[in-house]
Amino acid sequence: MNYDTKLLDSSKKSVEYAGELIRQGEVVGMPTETVYGLAANALDPEAVKKIFIAKGRPQDNPLIVHISRMEMLEGLVTEIPELAKKCAGEFWPGPLTMILPKRGIIPYTTSAGLDTVGIRMPSNKTARALIDASGVPLAAPSANLSGSPSPTKAIHVYNDMNGRIPCILDDGGCAVGVESTVIAFEGDNIRLLRPGFISVEDLKTVCENVTVDKGVTEAVAADAVVASPGMKYKHYAPKADVTIIDGSLEDYRKYCAENADKETVLMVFNESDAEGMGLKAIVYGCDSKQQAQKLFDVLRQLDELNIKKVFARCPKKTGVGLAVYNRLLRAAGFQVIKL
Ligand code: AMP
Numbered sequence: 549m550n551y552d553t554k555l556l557d558s559s560k561k562s563v564e565y566a567g568e569l570i571r572q573g574e575v576v577g578m579p580t581e582t583v584y585g586l587a588a589n590a591l592d593p594e595a596v597k598k599i600f601i602a603k604g605r606p607q608d609n610p611l612i613v614h615i616s617r618m619e620m621l622e623g624l625v626t627e628i629p630e631l632a633k634k635c636a637g638e639f640w641p642g643p644l645t646m647i648l649p650k651r652g653i654i655p656y657t658t659s660a661g662l663d664t665v666g667i668r669m670p671s672n673k674t675a676r677a678l679i680d681a682s683g684v685p686l687a688a689p690s691a692n693l694s695g696s697p698s699p700t701k702a703i704h705v706y707n708d709m710n711g712r713i714p715c716i717l718d719d720g721g722c723a724v725g726v727e728s729t730v731i732a733f734e735g736d737n738i739r740l741l742r743p744g745f746i747s748v749e750d751l752k753t754v755c756e757n758v759t760v761d762k763g764v765t766e767a768v769a770a771d772a773v774v775a776s777p778g779m780k781y782k783h784y785a786p787k788a789d790v791t792i793i794d795g796s797l798e799d800y801r802k803y804c805a806e807n808a809d810k811e812t813v814l815m816v817f818n819e820s821d822a823e824g825m826g827l828k829a830i831v832y833g834c835d836s837k838q839q840a841q842k843l844f845d846v847l848r849q850l851d852e853l854n855i856k857k858v859f860a861r862c863p864k865k866t867g868v869g870l871a872v873y874n875r876l877l878r879a880a881g882f883q884v885i886k887l
């Protein structure tokens with residue numbers, strides 16, 4: 549791994565160049581509407597191994613396979629339940645990953661030894677153009693070094709992957725900002741394994757029974773057998789010691805006034821949340837959509853500013869807010885003060 553990493557635009561020429569690299573078995577930085585991904589040919593175990601190496605990702609954490617057309621799906625999975633077809637009709641292209649039984653063509657390197665595979669059809673135009681230019685489905689985890697926040701700007705990818713991959717396609721900031729919603733099917737039920745922009749409420753419009761996996765809001769032991777292996781890892785961790793303060797604005801301000809020291813930074817919805825407190829504050833957005841878009845960028849800023857201690861206002865836990873809470877919870881190492 550010693551590449552002269554090129555940061556390219558997302559023009560047709562750049563996409564074709566990146567597609568050619570993927571056909572040669574290389575790994576490319578790819579924009580999507582959720583976060584930037586590290587893309588390689590999902591059907592080539594040698595290419596997929598390079599993703600794990602570039603990220604420093606544990607080998608038991610499976611990769612999501614990205615497709616650009618519905619016809620690609622049948623070649624990759626042995627069964628498409630009616631409910632999955634309904635979800636695809638409603639939410640694809642878009643930030644929803646469905647876990648389905650894999651065909652032999654998907655190597656175990658991609659599925660991390662599982663007999664199932666997560667499939668997603670992104671809506672981002674550059675991602676779709678890259679899949680088409682490569683002519684293969686693309687395995688793509690988030691393009692961060694394992695353990696750091698997912699990248700939502702090309703420069704985040706560059707900072708983590710410089711020298712590790714040949715090129716990155718820059719398509720600006722990610723519209724959604726948190727990784728895809730991951731679901732599995734259990735008969736007539738949908739099980740939510742990872743919350744994302746497609747919310748529980750959205751899923752309930754196609755299926756009455758949606759259950760939320762315990763790992764979404766609780767810590768999972770490192771040696772536990774879990775439905776969604778990614779939930780085991782701390783993930784998204786800034787160097788700062790982050791604590792989530794769950795309560796009203798009044799309670800939050802009171803807690804901070806009593807417990808913050810000179811080093812503490814308040815992570816708040818609006819500047820006014822921290823007004824008059826004489827403490828440094830960083831704003832991460834006043835509604836769930838904004839918070840999703842900004843969260844990972846703010847977590848990276850905490851490191852850049854060398855911040856040691858953070859008291860974060862607890863996001864809403866409904867709609868997209870559940871995804872924000874799930875990611876922030878991991879960034880906080882599950883430290884929550886309930887007021
Ligand atoms: P990332 O690539 O960083 O977005 O993470 C992908 C996540 O999707 C993994 O960490 C898993 O939690 C989940 N996932 C992918 N494939 C599967 C699968 N076959 N079964 C269950 N969960 C999966």
Ligand code: MG
Binds near residue numbers: 689690698
């Ligand atoms: Mg990731």
